Amino acid sequence: IRLWDRKTGQQINVLKGHSSGVLGVAMNDAMVVSGSMDNTIHLWNRKTGQQINILEGHSDRVTSVALDAAVVVSGSMDNTIRLWDRKTGQQINVLKGHSSGVLGVAMNDAMVVSGSMSGQQVYVLEGHSDGVTAVAMDDTLVVSGSGDNTIRLWDRTTGQQINVLEGHSDGVTAVAMDDAMVVSGSKDSTIRLWDRVTGQQINVLEGHSSAVTAVAMDDTMVVSASWENKIRVWDRKTGEQINFLEGHSSAVSAVTMDDATIVSGSRDNTIRLWDRKTGQQINLLEGHSDRVTAVAMDRHYCFWL
Template sequence: MWNTEPRHLAFRAHKNGVVTSMQFDGERIITASDSGKINVHDVQSGALLRKLEGHEGGVWAIQQYQNTLVSGSTDRSIRVWDLEKGECTHIFRGHKSTVRTLEILPPTQVDQDTTDEADTVHDWPLIISGSRDSTLRIWKLPQAEDPTYLLSTDTQGEDCPYLLRVLEGHQHSVRAMAAHGDTLVSGSYDCTVRVWEISTGALLHTLDGHGYKVYAVAIDQKRNRVISGSMDHTVRIWSLETGAPLFTLEGHTSLVGILELKEDILVSASADSVLRVWDPENGECTSVLSGHSGAVTCFQHDNEKVVSGSDRGVKMWNVQTGVLEKDLLTELSGVWQVCFKGQHCVAAVQRDSATFIEVSPTTIPYAGNPLIGEDSRF
């Protein structure tokens, strides 16, 4: 039985600042803002557990790995935080401009067969950072037992013991990236997608074809492909092995800013207010999710549902059929982030010029299940 009157939780956060990035591990909601502040809230009560302060500019990217948070900022630094203690343990410098995107890559097993044990590309987690300075940097993620490493602002950081390599080649800002195994894919405002070998830093392919800036990339592990979204309104699919273009997915009429691939479902979101669901095998569009009144700013999907945000609200769709199941939030003045995990869905929104985090502690219904009560915003 579904709870017909789920409890809805909404609380203020970051005053009236923009929530630039959000992580949610099922218990803690971690939000970063353009003010440079990072907040950690309890999902059950909304209580503020930690305030992570230290960045001297807006925080544009955060990534969580177990009890560690990594953040990147307009102050050009990367900070590593102990979430339990609420302390900054490491500061990495070296980027010459805003750190715009981050990935944490766990040790990855590859080349597994029935007779041999899997090999690992690297024996420790990695931080990969992309910057408006056109470079990417690969760092070793500090471990809990490592001593603190806090560089002063006048230190360049090229001799940082955690820095493994610098990837150079893009001619403009690095806007997006994805990593798996020993492969890193980056998308840039120089209109290219580049494929790198993480272990050596070698550039394997430069994927030319987009006419304007690249805003989103994804790796299709199953089919050994790269997927990219661009300001030229298209989604493109490329061979990861050869770099050859395979499909150009057309239909959007504005910037394609977000891509997400889950198994056999690819979803793209655009400034044209529409989400499109694609078959990644052949590039065919299977559904068009139309109903938002402005640019789609965020979404997450799984095999049953898509939860998406735009300027006025948050919607939930059936990803299999494309049917709008429910308006989850309405009468907003902005939606910056949405995510769901387990029995909770979290949205970072603006309402009446103030920033709120809104949480549903009940499971978002899957396709074919009864919808939750009409009294809940989720």
């Protein structure tokens, strides 16, 4: 795992300890959590890079991790989600129910959300007819995207399905949301914007020439990445393409952004930082020896795997 200064692009630390590839990362102000193909979760001190703990219990590779102030959550190809006490490293609970490997987890103060290739989502919620490929949630809603070409909206408290968003002609690969809108990316090369309350499709963003791999959004902008090696930036209100970011030499697998910067990770093993307004590349972060699959950032750091 590599930690980089977001402004300068300088590598701050390299976290070593896993005996096989890292598949999932999460962080907060104090800690970095990583899940690996070696079946373990490692907890690291963010400032020093020192390993704090190793969480063992999964019998297959760990694909995704999340954390809050008290708990670490991990999803695994052993079909389970495990909850761990962040301070002691003790296992708190094992959530069983998926009939296939867990590919994604998310959490907040009240709920853990998981998605798997079994077509189940949110641990006990069923409805998709194909594997769940993406999940997002907030205080009231869970959104899931699936290989069945649909996006489903669920009431977080009751688990009831609120809406099914249909329009994509191929599998949904990425979802994001805020208080007003849901955004989805698909293998059909489009990004679709949906009204969160009514479920009505607001816009279809077309321009990518291959499958969309990642989406991010804020109040004014939608950012999307695809297998065509490029990132596209869209005006959220009009649906017009604002910018076209080129530089990666292979498929872009992850994007995130804030008020000033867009960050992208790619199968070319690099992370690129872009000026949000101009579209100019600010920095090129190199160091990984294999493809970058996820990115995250805060005001000071960029973090990816």
